[in-house]
Amino acid sequence: MERFEVIIVGSGPGGSCTAMNIHRLDSGLVKKTLILEKATHPREKICGGILSPKVPLLLHKLGLEIEVPVYPV
Numbered sequence: 489m490e491r492f493e494v495i496i497v498g499s500g501p502g503g504s505c506t507a508m509n510i511h512r513l514d515s516g517l518v519k520k521t522l523i524l525e526k527a528t529h530p531r532e533k534i535c536g537g538i539l540s541p542k543v544p545l546l547l548h549k550l551g552l553e554i555e556v557p558v559y560p561v
Contacts, residue, residue, distance in 0.1 A: 492522040499525040505550060512551075 494510060494517060496503045503523060510517050539554075547554055 493517060493520040494522070496521065496523045499523050499529070508550065 496506050499507075503525075507521060507523055510521055544554065
């Protein structure tokens with residue numbers, strides 16, 4: 489039976505950021521981390537993939553940059 493030190497339920501934005509920060513803080517935990525997800529990726533999003541204006545700021549704080557087309561709503 490395989491054992492894990494960290495189990496993340498859901499690989500959406502919260503779960504993905506949690507996994508990324510675990511890797512950033514202690515890369516040794518990566519092989520001891522399990523992410524459980526009920527869906528498959530890529531998956532359809534009801535919102536059509538829209539990001540609120542806060543998302544690029546939060547991603548920047550995490551050290552991530554995204555390049556997506558911008559369409560004011």
